[in-house]
Amino acid sequence: MKWMLFGPETGIFLAAFFFLILSMWRKPNPARDHMYALVLSALGVAVSLACVGAEGFLFSGTYRLDLFSQVFKVALASGLFLIVCLCASLEEIKKRYRQEFYFFLFVCTLAMMLLVSAQHLLTILLALELSSYSLYLLVTLRRNEDMGLEAGIKYFLTGIFASSIMIFGMALLYGATQAVYLQDLAQVMPELMNSPAAVIGMLLIFGGFFFKLAVYPFHIWVADTYQGAPDQVTAYIATASKVAVIAIVLRVISAVDQNSAYLVHVLAVLSITSMTLGNLAAITQKDMKRLLGYSTIAHSGYVLIGILSVGTAGYASAVFYALALLVMKFTVFLVVVVVSPRGRNLEIEELAGLHRRSPLLALALMVSVFSLAGIPPTVGFAGKFFVFMAAMDKGLFVLVLIAMVNVVVSLYYYLLVIKAAYLNVPRETLPPVHLSHPMRCLTGSLIATMVVVGFYPTPLIQLSEAMARSLM
Amino acid sequence: MIVPFGHVLMLAGMLFLLGVFCTVTRRNLIMIILGVEVMLNAAAIAFVGAALHWQSLEGQAFVLFIMAIAATEVSVGLALIVYAYRRSGSFDPSSYNLFR
Amino acid sequence: MIPFWAQDATHAMALLSTLMPLVAFLAIMLGTRSKEKLSAGLSIGAVAVSFGCSFLLLFRLWNLREPLEYSTRWVALNTVEIPFGFLLDPVSLLMLCIVTLICLLVQVYSLGYMAGDPGFSRYYAFMSLFAWxxxxxxxxxxxxxxxxxWELVGLSSYLLIGxxxxxxxxxxxxxxxxVMTRAGDVSFLLGLILVLVYAGNLSIVEMNSPGFAGLMPSTMVTFAALLIFGGIVGKSAQFPLLTWLPDAMEGPTPVSALLHSATMVAAGVYLFARLFPFFTLSPAAMGIILFIGTVSMLLAATMAMVARDIKQVWAYSTISQLGFMIMGLAAGGYFAGVFHLTTHAGFKALLFLCSGVLIHTFHTNDLFELAKGGVRRLKIPMVALAVAAGALAGLPPFSGFFSKEAILAVLALSSNPIWLGAGFLGAFLTAYYAFRVIFILLFPPQTATESSDQLSGLPSAPKPSHHEGSSMTLIWPLIILASFTLLLGFLQGPLENFLVKEDKHVLLSHGVLGAWLPFIALFFALAGAGLAWVEFGRQGARQVGFAERVPFFRDLFSQRWYLDHFYRFFVDRxxxxxxxxxxAQNDNxxxxxxxxxxxxxxxxxxxFLxxxxxxxxxxxxxxxFAxxxxLSLYFFF
Amino acid sequence: MPRFEIKGALSMQIELAGFPYLSAILVTCVAGLLVILLLPEERKAEIKWVSAGFSGTTLLLCLYLFFAYDKSKGGLQFVEKILWVPSLGIQYFNAVDGFSLPNLLLTGIVFFTGVLTMWQLEERVKEFFALYFLLVLGVFGLFVSMDLFFIFVWYDVSLFPMYLLIAVWGTTRKEYAAMKLTLYLLAGSALILPGMIYLYAKSGLHTFDITALMQPGTFTAAQQKFAFPLFYLGFGILAGVWPFHTWSPVGHAAAPHSVSMVHAGVLMKIGAFGVLRVAIFLCPEGWQYWSGVMAFLAAFGIIYGALAGLRQTDLKYVIGYSSVSHMGIVGLGLSTVSVEGLNGAVFQMFAHGIMTALLFSAVGYIYDRTHTKEIGELGGLSRVMPVASFYFILAALAGMGIPGLACFWGELVVFIAAFKVYPVRTVVALLALVVSALFMLRVVQRTFYGPLPEKHAQLNDVSFSLGIPRMILAGVLLLFGLFPALLFDVIETASIPFMNGLPR
Structure with a gap:
């Protein structure tokens, strides 16, 4: 039955619809709504898992189901579930908007699921816009309206600017090739590698992705939006949203890139610039979320290395890195959400004494931050290692060297975070952080995942390789 | 096709640049959105031209969707901006500089 | 893994004589530090056993023809093999006897000297370490x-000085x-490595064998010889590394007697004698060595002339005498050098031990203070001191006369008369400063003696703490050593037979001066002693030496020719x-x-970003957008 | 239908030669770590006993390995090989040879004595020992691993606990030192990782297995010449190669005692061992090409460390600089391209490890009592704490290269080997022996001799139980000083075949 292939999307869509209905008919009830969201997102994960084996095309070939897309859907659904786990006390969102909050969250996830399967330029465009618009609104929902609005406006303006550039790029590409399906593009691109319209069109399309991925030069929204958005939304942008965009970039580039030196150069330049800029700018940040924003830019740079090392190894490493990012970024945000003072952003200094207030959270912070920095034996290291391996296979030694130097620079600010958590003495003694049991379990298992997968990454590598192969 | 495709593209390109110019120079949030609209329209013209050039309908379909997107954009954007204006009393993008 | 098993009785004795002190050292360090008597007993017992064994060895092997070598594998590397073992030949046996004998005497002496010191056990531990x-x-x-x-000896020296x-x-x-000996050691090590690089091993027997010259080019031999001599310079306190030895007198006096006069500093000369055939391969090196020996001998003698500290005088004299031995050896007088080493060990230890008694009794090192205190009343130590000084000055019938004469005889053989002249000058100066000390001690200025008798209560005059209490443990070693000093000179013949055996390549003809040499030498010694009498001994002497009257020389000599200033400058600046x-600044x-x-x-x-x-x-x-x-434009390039 | 299958995730290819002792060491560390983590923070005594127990177990295992190693056979023994990541050719490949065995033993000893040295720690005990175990886990792992990937993993595992260990429990300028040290050392890894991947890519063998990659002919001379400096500098930073040594005095001074012990005693060896195991094993031609430069840096480092140490006023700074100097000797040995050089270098690694551990352990005791490391504020300590002074002086003597203590042999053999190849550089390095004697003795004199300051008159000497770790270290120092063949025989089983296998 062909429609069963559409299971995850249908599930999430129904959940979103449910919240839409709920917001129309029922008075908000935070605990109940949260419970609904938890159950529905868990169901979403279950459905996605059930559909992992799905394969085929839908909607006259504009929509492709393969291992690659299905695993990413599982990742997205899990991302959603994890974010919902963080929404137990949604202080940052006014009570009356809670249902809409969940609604947009689910819609956004739906859009991203569509995105990872998109096979047609129009599908890509629509999925991307849908997720973007949901996020614009989510960002603006913050209780502190000045912050929320400013973050939203900046995010929105950059977003529409980038997407109009992308649309123009699509127009150019279409004008040059007539191809709108990715598989058609794959066939015509090799001959068009020297046609300016096609290649520049391609570049402009990537511009739209770069905006979502927070790659230079469309990283300009990241710091402000991360800082201004509610913590949970920032977490969502940093995790699920990134994963989806990495997926679509991989899909597009695997279709069009036939070892074009130009694209590799451009991507290499952007990658180097992103990571250098992100890491350098992060050093002097005081606000934890803003710091994470810059670190996101840097991580996008690392991912680009995997992406530009075209070939199965490169794509597999990028997939691995994306999945790794999901886990480690989420863990950091978990700590941020739990520790954040009410109504304000978490300053790095306010982590002081965390090792006393909650050893578990401090440990989680340390492991995840080391993972972000790429220190073994964490999953972040494994990710970086495979990315670099792929790059070196293509002979990009200098790129790897620069990336490693960046790792060292980034370590500085990551260490500052750890120092704050483990070393600094808080100005006033704060009470211990209370963590519910499920949250403890979640934190513990996240730590374990990061370490175990970092030490024994084989299954995940095999999975990513299988996904990369299904992409080709 | 009476007008060569290259000319259409050139028109679209110029319109796009105008849109960019409007976006980055006008110190008014609404004008920024308008600039983006212009950029979208430039893309739409390019699509129409390309559709004619290739004699395929997909370009036309794109244009329809672009119009829809533009509409969403204006509605969401205006909602945001009007709300922001109500709070801060300013359309000037430089007055939104809370973060650093 | 390393079979320390004795192969036969000789080996066993050699083992015993070396390892006993180590056992004592370990036992004291690990167990008996708190029990002073036991520690001292252990140490003395151990060294007595070594002494016994070494003399037995000496007698057993008196007629030894070929060097006896025992060795076991200690470390074997790819190309470097380091065996551990013993080489028994006349010179080593003789030295072993000297060392163990003086060790034993000094340790017995220390029983009295160090009594009551809080570090008594530690002292004996270090002494045992040294003996081993x-x-x-x-x-x-x-x-x-x-x-x-060599290094370990240096270490024990460090520990005992401090x-x-x-x-x-x-x-x-x-x-x-x-640090100063270390500087020499580095040079030694370099020389050693140089030999190793060419010859492939460092066996002393092989280095001394006639075939060795074929293994190394002659320039390299010279280099290696000079580098090894660097070690000797450090250890035997020769020019220019001589200033550490007078300072080393800060240690307890028995230590000075044992290490810094009789045995350890003589190790340098011993090494020279040991490798004598090797050194003779390079005449150039021998020339330089002769020069350095001479310079040290004379410099130290001048310094001794003005020193006021009794131990310092003997320290300078040690340097001077060691230089003298090196001169003898470098001039080709193998036996002469070794013989002087032997006699010197005896009388120099005696000098120090006597001085030790004086110092122990009067708690001062200053010659004039001692004299004022009335040391002449200590009969046995003073007699022994005079005997030793006579030997040092080279007066018959004391042992020093014979050995010095032997060296002068060798020097007389050399083509350049300057060395012989230097030798005579040395003999003169030696006699002068030796008797200067004796006369100062014996004949304190009248007024001073009287006043000290009258005002014995004043704090300025040092008071004897236990006048009569110079216990037997202090006195007996003096008597034994004094008798050695008296007797040893007459053993020249047998010793020479023992040491040199059939290869009498050193002819003992007396060169140009012929049989007159002993008398000339005696004349210089007597002249020195006479000058000392005139300046210090006779009634009403001002007790100011001729060198002290010239301020320039006084300063030059008492400041050790400004060598220390140079070192200080070097180290500090x-x-x-x-x-x-x-x-450090570069780092910072x-x-x-x-x-x-x-x-x-x-x-x-x-x-900024x-x-x-x-x-x-x-x-x-x-x-x-820009x-x-x-990036788009980049496409067109 | 699912078309893919995750192959072999659980059916790993395992190759074992008998009981996996090497993994047992690692597992013991992990188990210790977990047990410590599970114990409640307040039960400090239990935590310490657990640490001592587990670290003692690792020491026993190391001892067993050291003596069970078949010297007549040589080569790699106790091999454990598991195909870890098949698609990338990563193997969990542990084995020991004559080069790693001494270091393994060293780690075991220093680990155990380090735990005992920190017996009186009262502040954040649980975290300290947990991090300490993690640190040592990395060290053990690095010494036994024969797979490049794991070498890098263990390398970093051993580095990052350093940051917290120094920053939390350290003393002088601890935060600055911790940051500096961590960044410095990770900058090293920024060279190692690209180098590693570069070799992997160039070999075309699709493996990180060192034994496979070191086969002659795997890399061209040009590749080796290119890759060698990456590893040499990368690992060399950790080994205190001049001029990348400045983290060492600062870091040593700031770290808590047992961390200093592990750090100077073992971590610096990791650097040297990395140079040996990775740079020299994989790029022998690069080694020969660059050896002159190595020798120059090493010789200069030897004299430089000694001279710079002369002016320091902080006890730990002094030791830090002496470490720079001594590690220079290791570097000099490695640069000779000869069996003797390798023998001496590995021996010196071991000996220096024990020696510095003893120094830091002794300083630790003194600092805990007097609360100062400034030499100017100390003095005459021999009178109140003769035993503690004895340990320090013994180690200082070892540092000066006194025969009878282990360091002497390493230095001697290295200098013999180096003199044959680089006479001038060796002479320069030998001068450092005089300087190091001067500065060690100066420290001893000012700290332990002379008048005793009033405020320190009431201090206690080391009690027997607290003296145990120092006793062990001093004993080892003496044992290998008197019977160096114990160690040399083991090292030679690796160095001779290795040098014979080199293309000339």
């Missing part, structure tokens, strides 16, 4: 083993001694404030500075 190292050094079959114990560690000057002297400071300023600057630069860049990120949104949009345009 020294005996092992003496019997080493390879240069490497010798070097190892034995009274509360005293700043003592620790300072220990440090100085160690060049090493400490020069290189060390330069490097240049290396760390550049790294810190890099970090600061990164921080500044970071601020972060500032760029917080501008108005439109600027940023413009920048993004970048996209540039």
């Amino acid at each position: 190292a020294m005996t092992s050094l003496v019997l080493s079959p390879t240069l490497l083993q010798l070097f190892i114990f 034995f009274w560690y509360e005293k700043f000057s003592a620790t300072q002297a220990g440090k100085k001694a160690f 060049v090493v400490d404030r020069g290189f060390s400071r330069l490097f 300023r240049v290396i760390d500075g550049s790294i810190d600057a890099m970090s600061r630069g990164t921080l500044e860049t970071s601020r 972060a500032f760029l990120q917080s501008g108005m949104i439109q600027y940023r949009l413009l920048a993004s 970048v996209m345009v540039l």
Whole structure:
């Protein structure tokens, strides 16, 4: 039955619809709504898992189901579930908007699921816009309206600017090739590698992705939006949203890139610039979320290395890195959400004494931050290692060297975070952080995942390789 | 096709640049959105031209969707901006500089 | 893994004589530190056993023809093999006997001298350590083993000089001694490696064998010989590394007697004698060595002339006599050098032990203070001191006369008369400063003696603490050594037979001066002693030496020819404030500075970039667009 | 239908030669870590006993390995090989040879004595020992691993606990030192990782297995010449190669005692061992090409460290600089391209490890009592704490290269080997022996001799139980000083075949 292939999307869509209905008919009830969201997102994960084996095309070939897309859907659904786990006390969102909050969250996830399967330029465009618009609104929902609005406006303006550039790029590409399906593009691109319209069109399309991925030069929204958005939304942008965009970039580039030196150069330049800029700018940040924003830019740079090392190894490493990012970024945000003072952003200094207030959270912070920095034996290291391996296979030694130097620079600010958590003495003694049991379990298992997968990454590598192969 | 495709593209390109110019120079949030609209329209013209050039309908379909997107954009954007204006009393993008 | 099993009785005795003190050392360090008597007993017992064994060995092997070598594998590397074992030949046996005998005497003497010291056990432990190292050094079959114990001997010297560690000057002297000898040792090590590189091993027997010359080019032999001699310079306190030895007198007097006169410092000369055939391969090196020996001999003698500290006088005289031995050896007089080493060990130890009694009784090192205190009343020590001084001055019938004469005879053989002249000058100066001490001690200025009798209550005059209490443990070693000093000279013949055997390549003809030589030597010695009498001994002498009357010489000699100033300058200015400071600053300023600057630069860049990120949104949009345009343009290149 | 299958995730290819002792060491560390983590923070005594127990177990295992190693056979023994990541050719490949065995033993000893040295720690005990175990886990792992990937993993595992260990429990300028040290050392890894991947890519063998990659002919001379400096500098930073040594005094001075012990005693060896195991094993031609430069840096480092140490006023700074100097000797040995050089270098690694551990352990005791490391504020300590002074002086003597203590042999053999190849550089390095004697003795004199300051008159000497770790270290120092063949025989089983296998 062909429609069963559409299971995850249908599930999430129904959940979103449910919240839409709920917001129309029922008075908000935070605990109940949260419970609904938890159950529905868990169901979403279950459905996605059930559909992992799905394969085929839908909607006259504009929509492709393969291992690659299905695993990413599982990742997205899990991302959603994890974010919902963080929404137990949604202080940052006014009570009356809670249902809409969940609604947009689910819609956004739906859009991203569509995105990872998109096979047609129009599908890509629509999925991307849908997720973007949901996020614009989510960002603006913050209780502190000045912050929320400013973050939203900046995010929105950059977003529409980038997407109009992308649309123009699509127009150019279409004008040059007539191809709108990715598989058609794959066939015509090799001959068009020297046609300016096609290649520049391609570049402009990537511009739209770069905006979502927070790659230079469309990283300009990241710091402000991360800082201004509610913590949970920032977490969502940093995790699920990134994963989806990495997926679509991989899909597009695997279709069009036939070892074009130009694209590799451009991507290499952007990658180097992103990571250098992100890491350098992060050093002097005081606000934890803003710091994470810059670190996101840097991580996008690392991912680009995997992406530009075209070939199965490169794509597999990028997939691995994306999945790794999901886990480690989420863990950091978990700590941020739990520790954040009410109504304000978490300053790095306010982590002081965390090792006393909650050893578990401090440990989680340390492991995840080391993972972000790429220190073994964490999953972040494994990710970086495979990315670099792929790059070196293509002979990009200098790129790897620069990336490693960046790792060292980034370590500085990551260490500052750890120092704050483990070393600094808080100005006033704060009470211990209370963590519910499920949250403890979640934190513990996240730590374990990061370490175990970092030490024994084989299954995940095999999975990513299988996904990369299904992409080709 | 009476007008060569290259000319259409050139028109679209110029319109796009105008849109960019409007976006980055006008110190008014609404004008920024308008600039983006212009950029979208430039893309739409390019699509129409390309559709004619290739004699395929997909370009036309794109244009329809672009119009829809533009509409969403204006509605969401205006909602945001009007709300922001109500709070801060300013359309000037430089007055939104809370973060650093 | 290393079979230390004795192969036969001789080996067993050699083992016993070297290892017993080590056992004692370990036992004291690990167990009996708190029990003083037991520690001393252990140590003395051990050294007595070594002494017994070494004399047995001497008698057993009196007619030894070929060197006897025992060795076991200690470390075997790919190309470097380091065996551990014993080489028994006449010179090592003789030295072993000297060492163990004096060790034994000094340890017995120390029972009285060190009684009541809080570090009594530690003292005996260090003494045992020294005894072990020294005996092992003496019997080493390879240069490497010798070097190892050479270092250990240096270590025990350091520990014993700084034995009274509360005293700043003592620790300072220990440090100085160690560092200066270390400088020599480095040179020794280099020479050793050089030999190793060419010859492939360091067996002393092989180095001394006639075939060795074929293994190394002659320039390299000269190089190696000079480098090894560097070690001797350090250890035997020769010019220019001689200033540590007078300072080393900060240690307890028995230590000075044992290490810094009789045995340890003589190890340098011993090494020279040991490798004598090797050194003779390079006449050039021998020439330089002869020069250095002469310079040291004369310099130290001049310093001894003006010193006021009794131990310092003997220390300078040790340097001088060691230089004298080196002169003898370098001039080709193998037996003469070794013989003087033997006699010197006896009378120099005696000198120190006598002085030790004086110092122990009057608690001062100053000659004039001692005289004022009335040391002449201590009969036995004074007699023994006079005997020893006679030997030092080279007066018959004391042993020094015979050995000195032997060296002068060798010097007379050399083509250049300047060495013989220097030898005579040395003999004169030696007699002068030796008797200067004796006369100062014996004939304190009348007034001073009277006043000290009358005003004995004044604190200025040192009071004898236990006048009569110079216990038997202090006295007996003196008597034994004095008798040796008297007798040893007459054993010249048998010793020569023992040491040189059939290869009498050293002809004992007396050169140009012929049979007159002993008398000329005696004349110079008597002249020296006479001058000392005139200046210090006779009634109403002003007790100011001729050198002291000229301020320039007084300062020059008492400041040790400004050698110390030079070293101080070198260490303080060049090493400490020069290189060390330069490097430390380089670390702080240049290396760390550049790294810190890099970090600061990164921080500044970071601020700047972060500032760029917080501008108005439109600027940023413009920048993004511009970048996209540039990237597009890049396509066309 | 699912078309893919995750192959072999659980059916790993395992190759074992008998009981996996090497993994047992690692597992013991992990188990210790977990047990410590599970114990409640307040039960400090239990935590310490657990640490001592587990670290003692690792020491026993190391001892067993050291003596069970078949010297007549040589080569790699106790091999454990598991195909870890098949698609990338990563193997979990542990084995020991003559080069790693001494270091393994060293780690075991220092680990155990380090735990005992920190017996009186009262502040954040649980975290300290947990991090300490993690640190040592990395060290053990690095010494036994024969797979490049794991070498890098263990390398970093051993580095990052350093940051917290120094920053939390350290003393002088601890935060600055911790940051500096961590960044410095990770900057090293920024060179190692690209180098590693570069070799992997160039070999075309699709493996990180060192034994496979070191086969002659795997890399061209040009590749080796290119890759060698990456590893040499990368690992060399950790080994205190001049001019990348400045982290060492600062870091040593700031770290808590047992961390200093592990750090100077073992971590610096990791650097040297990395140079040996990775740079020299994989790029022998690069080694020969660059050896002159190595020798120059090493010789200069030897004299530089000694001279710079002369001016320091902080006890730990002094030791830090002496470490720079001594590690220079290791570097000099490695630069000789000869069996003797390798023998001496590995021996010196071991000996220096024990020696510095003893020094830091002794300083630790003194600092805990007097609360100062400034030499100027100390003095005459021999009178109140003769035993503690004895340990320090013994180690200082070892540092000066006194025969009878282990360091002597390493230095001697290295100098013999180096003199044959680089006479001038060796002479320069030998001069450092005089300088190091001067500065060690100066420290001893000012700290332990002379008058005793009033405020320190009431201090206690080391009690027997607290003296145990120092006793062990001093004993080892003496044992290998008197019977160096114990160690040399083991090292030669690796160095001779290795040098014979080199293309000339």
